[in-house]
Amino acid sequence: ETPRVRPRCSLSPPPTSSPISPCNGSSTSGPPPLPPPPLPPRLSFPAALPEASFASSAPPLPPPVTMISCRSSASSLTSFPPATSTISTRTTSILALILTSDFVEESNKKIAVSDLYADLDRSVSALIRVLRDGNGLESRIDAAIVLDAIIAASDAGTMVLIAEEELIRELVRLIGPSDEKGAAMDRRAVEAGLGCLARISAAKRARPRVVRSGVVPALARVLMASSAVAPAATAEKALRVMEAAAGCAEDGAAAATAVVARMVKAGREGAESAVAVLWSVCQAFRDRRAVEAVAAAEGGATKMLLLMQSGCSPAARQMAADLLKIYRVNSKSCLAGYDTKTTHITPF
Template sequence: MVRKEIAMRLPPPHQGLEVKIPSFFRCPISLDVMRSPVSLCTGVTYDRASIQRWLDSGNTTCPATMLPLPSTDLVPNLTLRSLIAHWAASCSRTAGSAVSSVKSSPGGLVRQVESSGADPSPALRDLAAYLSDDDIDEFEKNALLGAGGATEAVTSVLPRKGEEISVEGVEAAVRVLAAIVVSDGIEDANKKRVVAGLGVDAAASVASLARVLRGGSGLEARIDAAGLAEFLLANAADEAKMAAAESSELVAELIRLVGPVDEKGTLDRKAVDTGLSCLAAISASRRGARAEMVRLGAVPAVVRALHATTEPGASAKALRILESAVSFAEGRAALCEDAEEAVPAVVGKMMKAGRDGAEAAVTVLWAVCHRYKDRRAADAAAASEGGLTKLLLLMQSGCSPAARQMALELLKIYKVNAKSCLAGYDSKTTHIMPF
């Protein structure tokens, strides 16, 4: 049979030189060289074994086009089979040995990851490089992640017990998954597979992310883990979101991420933004998770980030976190403990973080200065440069009625008369006087 001839002529997978495999020789499902190419009614050709498994699993669509299949008949593609046979024979003659690229094909890498007892780290690193390679067709990547089962294979690595896989292996798996969720070329359906895979054992997956955040090989690995946590918090089912939000280990590492990252105390913009995104998502969750975040030191870390960042989006996230924190006595105490640093940071970003950020800033100041009347916070607010001007500008900016009322009440901490107000607020707009 021709099928057997191809199997015999394909270079053995454990020896030889690397050669370039024509992309149309690869099965869209396994991404391995096809041994028995067959075509569906949609016109797409697959290896018989791969497409048969797809159909036997109950699927009624073409895995490449996702079109419904009015017929599941498999028609042998004799022309392609002949071309593959000639190519395989040519490789054997010119190389004189096997082709290493067959061994390290994407489908083969997935099988190495799935293999029990084997260290998946090398295969995972190769998969990450494959998914990050801009020269590889996005169709092939999506086929590997979808019908090829790569996503499920990689997500299954994270819940493995600590003694079964090193932190390097976990880090390599996180790198693959992070490459999936951040890529514009990866289909949403495949990104959802990441969420589903992580959600199978959400607590174990979250523990693995915290492990990389704590002991990753560098800042890039930590950012990848935080980015994956952010994706989980934004897209997972409620149970998985809660597993992340209520993980003290993960929250502590996210707080550490938004703080200084080296002995000089410098901040990395991407690390800060990603960490703040996660903490902002957690601050919008259950009260218990928010209280734990405050207990673990989120307030001083976020204040440091607020001072350092110049990005409006990051500033808005930081202000929303502080808004959540001051709803607790412990959060207010943490902010007021270093009011001379925290309050000016809030005032300074009030008009630099968009409308949501501005209203969050007003809420923070109103909570500590007006409602709970902390003297340190009120003095720091009154002494902050431009505080009065910013409040008046906010009141004229079309803010919500609640924010306007809070701003009006905050104006009372400025012990000034009408004349000094006008002197400090020179504008062509209509003036809103505090008294």
Template sequence: MGIREMRGRLAAEYQGLEVKVPNLFRCPISLDVMRSPVSLCTGVTYDRASIQHWIDSGNTTCPATMLPLPSTDLVPNLTLRRLIALWASTAAPASSSPSPLAPSAVGATPAAAAAELFRRIAAPGADPCPALRKLTALLSDDDVDEFDKNALARAAGAAETVASVLLRGQKEAGLEAAEAAVRVLAAIAASDCIEEENKKWVTAALAADAASTVASLARVLRSGSGLEARIDAARLVESLLRNAAPGVSATVAEAEELVAELIRLIGPVDEKGSLDKQAVVAGLSCLAAFAATRRARSEMVRFGAVPAAIRVLKADAGSPSQALRVLEAAVGCAEGRAAICEAAESAIPAVVSKMMKGRMGGAEAAVSVLWAVCHRYRDRRAVDAAAACEGGLTKLLLLMQSGCSPPARQMASELLKIFKVNAKSCLAGYDSKTTHIMPF
């Protein structure tokens, strides 16, 4: 056999070993097979890690279509996920180690593994922590199939069993067990790969004894040994506020100790005054949920939500949109407006600087804050601070041209009068023969 013929045969054999990946299974950003496909409101599906990085980088458009995103919610594409799992289990060549894309086994079957873990957790006198940590690891492992995770979440009595450990932690001073239970429950309630029906079981289990649940979560927030457990406790509080029945949500919203601990969560984590991004995002998101209750707004302000949100904006830590939403809630009460106006020299520039740095909801929240203190209540300190902000007029004009809501456009139009004095200097940089008509 000649060398040319040998090369041809080897090439043919190699071609037969290649696995052809359907284009539909590839992420438009990374071009890799999607592990966790999620869809944007534009209808385009991406791998969760890739599109989340795109959004967290401050982008407000769909990378495939470049259309603006009125919403950045990520909806799991379970149908495509099933197709990818089926393809991976049949197309990938056999090997001794399972493909991370193929459905993983958590034991003989997910149901059997779950039953064994929950039996250990519920066993009288047994330490539930090892089994709880095993559950957390499985629910957090990207290589564990989403179907297996949902099987764990929907196992009969799963949420009730883990929630009972959290409540026992309050009564029996088992803080370590309470933290481990919080990690499991948050891995279900705050995960995008868990189906909504399975998340409802967690909410129902925690709402069954709302007062004890609040006390247990406040304890983990206050005395938790690790920042991760405190962050997960905040996520569970937010889940209750947003998803539980009105009576339960009211019980949670009236818990002053939770508000105080959430504000402490978004504070500095070391002597250098640095902020943890995940803690900031979890704390601010939960505070925004608290703000739906008028009484809670006053409590938030009393415990220091305004300076905390301003600190986040100035430090560029976490999501500016969430910090702006907290400030928007604060201006809904007299105490909040007073706190912002008293710190106007630092608060107003921080709000203006982040107006166009986040999502549209954050930009509209910034306009709402400025309009409340500068136009509606006409606080002189706030007006002077706003007028002195460099680029304020330009940002308001950009917002009005970016498809914001009619109320936000009206508020921005009324705010433009504050910047009238600096209008000519603001537009002096335009080198164009076009006639610019000022909107005032």
């Protein structure tokens, strides 16, 4: 028998085969490669959508928003030409907001005023209608603000044409209602009305109209009002208007009483205007009732002496010295007007 020969174990590693053949790229050994991931199903779209279905399903687009910059031209802010359309209450409020805003340049404000100035008669007539028939006090105040800007851009001749008696009456009504109506004064209304009247009264030819419209009693009510309604700056402006109207005023007694009561509470310029008013009605025009009212005013002589001792102008000091003669004639009023703290003050 032929003995079986056991095969000898080989310690060498088994031959490795190349995983990928360089010829056909197929693997000769090892696990088969993973199949590629399946593609997602393809979406099918119709060739075209019907216009009717698209219009019904798509939401409407919002209107474009127009942004207005404060630095843009004022002509874009005021989109109305005064020559072809009237100024409504809403337009007046927008114009007043533009003219009083700190974020609008002065050049743009001038352009807005020049647009109104292009048709002056129609613009002023429309603003007078707002003053007369405006919806509430705010719209009337806005109309006065716009009018103030128009008057400020006018010369003396044009200002006289603008200052119609109807306009002045509405401004006087805006300043302060009469006592019979019992309505309270509004601070903003007083300031807006006085701003227009101060500019109008600067023209001498317009002063008789201002006086005929009843401005003196209205100014007297402003001067007698509390400081919450008429602070020092407002009282000073009221005294300037009173000074301009003093030469034509008929009710000098009421004006003198109100002026003496407020003359030391309106600042230095207001006090000088007050002395000018009193000197006009008492010395220049010799109004007897005004002289009696000044002599009977409480503390009048003391206020004159205090003004003379302050840093007022030489003209105001001389007028105050002339007014002190009223108290010298009426010795009772003079002694009653002195205060114990100021008896050492002498005018000479």
